Amino acid sequence: MPKVGMEPMRRKALVDAALRVIGDHGSLSVTMSEIAKQAGVSPALAHHYFGSKEQLLIETIRSLLKQLRDDAVTALKAARTPREKLSAVIRVSFHADQFAPQTIAAWLAFYAEAQRSEETRRFLVIYARRLRSNLVANLKPLCPADVAEHIAEGVAAMIDGLYIRQSLGSTRVGAEASIALTEDYVTIQLREAAR
Amino acid sequence: MPKVGMEPMRRKALVDAALRVIGDHGSLSVTMSEIAKQAGVSPALAHHYFGSKEQLLIETIRSLLKQLRDDAVTALKAARTPREKLSAVIRVSFHADQFAPQTIAAWLAFYAEAQRSEETRRFLVIYARRLRSNLVANLKPLCPADVAEHIAEGVAAMIDGLYIRQSLGSTRVGAEASIALTEDYVTIQLREAAR
DNA sequence: TTTTATTGATTGATCAGTCAATCAACATTA
DNA sequence: TAATGTTGATTGACTGATCAATCAATAAAA
Numbered sequence: 001m002p003k004v005g006m007e008p009m010r011r012k013a014l015v016d017a018a019l020r021v022i023g024d025h026g027s028l029s030v031t032m033s034e035i036a037k038q039a040g041v042s043p044a045l046a047h048h049y050f051g052s053k054e055q056l057l058i059e060t061i062r063s064l065l066k067q068l069r070d071d072a073v074t075a076l077k078a079a080r081t082p083r084e085k086l087s088a089v090i091r092v093s094f095h096a097d098q099f100a101p102q103t104i105a106a107w108l109a110f111y112a113e114a115q116r117s118e119e120t121r122r123f124l125v126i127y128a129r130r131l132r133s134n135l136v137a138n139l140k141p142l143c144p145a146d147v148a149e150h151i152a153e154g155v156a157a158m159i160d161g162l163y164i165r166q167s168l169g170s171t172r173v174g175a176e177a178s179i180a181l182t183e184d185y186v187t188i189q190l191r192e193a194a195r
Numbered sequence: 196m197p198k199v200g201m202e203p204m205r206r207k208a209l210v211d212a213a214l215r216v217i218g219d220h221g222s223l224s225v226t227m228s229e230i231a232k233q234a235g236v237s238p239a240l241a242h243h244y245f246g247s248k249e250q251l252l253i254e255t256i257r258s259l260l261k262q263l264r265d266d267a268v269t270a271l272k273a274a275r276t277p278r279e280k281l282s283a284v285i286r287v288s289f290h291a292d293q294f295a296p297q298t299i300a301a302w303l304a305f306y307a308e309a310q311r312s313e314e315t316r317r318f319l320v321i322y323a324r325r326l327r328s329n330l331v332a333n334l335k336p337l338c339p340a341d342v343a344e345h346i347a348e349g350v351a352a353m354i355d356g357l358y359i360r361q362s363l364g365s366t367r368v369g370a371e372a373s374i375a376l377t378e379d380y381v382t383i384q385l386r387e388a389a390r
Numbered sequence: 391t392t393t394t395a396t397t398g399a400t401t402g403a404t405c406a407g408t409c410a411a412t413c414a415a416c417a418t419t420a
Numbered sequence: 421t422a423a424t425g426t427t428g429a430t431t432g433a434c435t436g437a438t439c440a441a442t443c444a445a446t447a448a449a450a
Contacts, residue, residue, distance in 0.1 A: 042430065161354065164306060165323065227441085239396075240396060
């Protein structure tokens with residue numbers, strides 16, 4: 001055979017290329033040709049390994065999600081107290097990689113795609129649940145359970161909102177300001193709950 | 196068949212049809228045929244009046260934005276105090292029409308499109324600015340100017356975030372809860388600022 | 391008759407997906 | 421060692437479908 005064991009490398013290269021092309025293009029309306037070209041292989045090979053464009057896109061979002069989860073796990077492990085862990089969750093969301101214009105554009109494209117693709121929606125729902133669960137778990141030691149759920153919804157909405165506003169590129173709210181805004185929300189809500 | 200003076204009616208019918216099709220489809224990847232069919236005319240007529248698909252889509256988002264502005268103007272006129280006006284702005288954002296799954300899907304599609312289309316981005320930036328400006332103007336009588344800007348960013352982010360989360364359909368946060376969450380944010384932030 | 395509205399038919403471009411053919415490493419065999 | 425068969429990797433060329441856009445033709449109103 002030729003260079004045996006190419007498959008894992010090619011798959012990774014194609015998924016990475018897809019992410020880059022989608023981010024640049026700002027849309028899932030990208031061609032297999034573009035992706036393959038970016039990965040340095042023929043379009044036919046992309047089909048050979050992934051079967052269909054949809055499958056390649058699914059793998060791409062899966063990889064995006066995995067990256068985010070890995071970052072979160074690492075950050076959570078480094079934090080000690082619940083309050084520190086909350087800050088860690090927030091910081092991960094606005095971490096440079098995640099907050100890069102290309103990455104934000106890709107997320108946005110996937111949100112739009114979720115309107116049509118059941119599988120894409122499943123992945124995004126998983127992300128939403130995980131974020132919520134991380135927040136609630138670390139809020140519960142600091143306030144009553146129902147308040148924790150309330151704050152968690154607010155924080156999650158604020159994070160997603162800062163993301164989408166960033167995608168327009170019209171706001172002066174950068175990563176640091178976004179973190180500050182979210183932290184501030186948590187702090188004040190917790191203070192209020194402690195009364 | 197042709198009665199003279201059809202143009203304004205056809206244009207409106209086509210724009211409305213486009214909005215409906217985009218909302219249903221959850222994407223701007225809709226065909227002129229679909230839109231024309233929905234409007235009860237031939238695809239050729241859509242081209243006759245709008246010149247291109249892009250132009251029709253531009254008119255469509257313009258109409259969506261106009262609806263939102265008109266609602267906001269009406270609601271603001273009915274409110275007396277700054278605090279009431281803030282509530283009015285929030286309520287308009289989550290008003291039934293705006294919060295309908297189809298409408299949310301359409302907004303999301305336009306946000307994605309803004310990554311590529313300069314003109315679409317312009318429209319969305321106008322919306323973002325108007326929301327921010329409405330908020331800041333009515334916050335300033337209630338707190339220092341810099342705090343007003345800070346709170347406005349937070350509120351705007353929360354509104355957009357609640358929107359995008361709604362688009363996934365996975366959350367139990369409905370319109371009422373969304374309004375409550377946002378109102379709560381304003382109230383607590385203002386209380387904090389008053390200390 | 392002239393102007394406006396409207397459409398069916400057509401075109402040209404774009405793409406996802408298919409397929410038969412080629413290539414290069416390895417194993418086997420003589 | 422050298423020839424040969426085997427198989428995964430890879431591609432160019434092709435197909436079928438889709439769609440935006442065009443245009444010539446028709447119908448009605450002015």
